[in-house]
Amino acid sequence: MSTLVSDSLVMARRNFEHVRRVPEKLLDVTLQPIMFTLLFAFVFGAVIAIPGGSYREYLIPGIIIQTLTFGMMGPGVSMVTDLSEGVVDRLRTLPMAKGAYLIGFIVAEVAATLLGATILTATGLAIGWRAHGDVSTVASGFGIMVLVALTFVTLGGYLGMIAKSSEGVQGIAFMTVFPLTFLASTFVPIGGLSPVLRHIAEWNPITWMAAALRTQFGNPVAPPDHPGLPMQHPVLFATVFCAVLLVVLVPLSIRRFTQRTTD
């Protein structure tokens, strides 16, 4: 057990080192979210009115969720690279603990994604966003952030196991996550959308996650008139969605990883 922990930490440090070494990867989780925040806050913020609060208070939880979901891209690319370049094979010839590679991978990638979210939170604080309410509720909001990060890192890792190249991972992730984050309550309240789009957005898990964060942070949720079930219970829906995804993805990933590394 102790070798599993220490080997996992060695692997985690290695993955985290990558974030430091690859400027693009570091920019993905630092400058890019800051840029998005500033652009949206000052451009959209000037024209969008949020009932029950300011646009900046509304925006920050949304953009945190967007960053966390885009956080699947980095792990996906790392995984496909390690598998295709023989790094995993090299590690498999060492007397290291079984499972340490995957555990270290998840730990480091979740930490990297959360670093991005932390930078965003700090940016938010700088431009006037605040979390309101009692400590435990706000803390549970951060708990949801960790859960979302874990879910999307796991999803990215799985994508890296089934894709053939890093371009493939980036393509798939971008083509799915990008539209999904916009067809949601991420940046604008969905009440103003056309009925069809509104319906899609209301059942989009990204809407649930953003609304869940807003609820826990005491920020305006701006639900549509006559909200459906998910918008009435966003915390529940977001949590269950992530939990179900993890319950499905974890065994699937372990199986796929074993397949990829056994012949």
Place this chain on the structure above:
Amino acid sequence: MAATTDSNVHGGVRAQGLGKRFGDFWALRGLDIDVAPGTVLGLLGHNGAGKTTALRMLTTLSRPTEGSATVAGFDVQRSGHDVRRNIGVAGQEATVDGLLTVHANLVMIGRLSRLSKAEARARAEELIVELDMGEFSTRLAKDCSGGMRRRLDLAASLVQRPAVLFLDEPTTGLDPLARNNLWATLKRLVAGGMTLVLTTQYLEEADRLADEIVLLDHGRVVAHGSPAELKARIGGQRFVVSFDTSEDADAARIPLAGIATTEVVIDPDDATRVIVPVAPHTSVVAVIATLDGTGLEPLDLQRRDSTLDDVFLTLTETPTAEVASS
């Protein structure tokens, strides 16, 4: 898990009837080897001969479909973890982490090989000196030249002072100087008691390093023995007969077969030359006489001792098939 108690087991490498099938395709079949501790086995063959497949099974990366093997006294299937504690492996591609420095790579491998932090650092520094990597130890692996990465790869495989070292085509892509340096390093390691199994496409490499050679072709063992035995097996000497054109050379194979001990082949490097295996003391006149009345006139005639190249040419299919189709 303890070592198997079989009295045949020793600290080197043994395999009996080792085979690997992918679907309907046998990548390797019937590999029997017995590499005594402190000796060098060369697995020689073209691309696709089954060399890497053999190495992957012996290093626990791939499960044998049939047969068995022990490495450093441990069964590769039953005691994989013990095997991994006693081996070093460097694959065909440089498989270190490109985004870590040379030093950090070695420390990481050390930590994963059960060394403490201090031991891993000390071992990394030792290897950096031993393999002369001092000037680029703080460079990222991805920024190292091919030769440097090979050295790093070798260093990584030596971190846990393995009893048995496996190298998959260690000098492919290296310039002659780097290749010679690597050979010298490997000789030093073997002199220190390490067992070495390496795959190679280079006959010179097998000749220079290996005590024993297994020649693989399309997944089968076609020859097995010391370099000297293999050369002796296919006959003592060769005449190289040069012609004006490759057509003449090809036509001359039939009459020249009259004095040849084994198959007459076209030189893979020069299609206007025919290589004729002959018994020792065969005279030049006898060679010329076979061409009498054929209208084929040799431009040049050279006698030489057999080389491993000839073993390769005679016993494996690919080169002759290529010559025949071109």
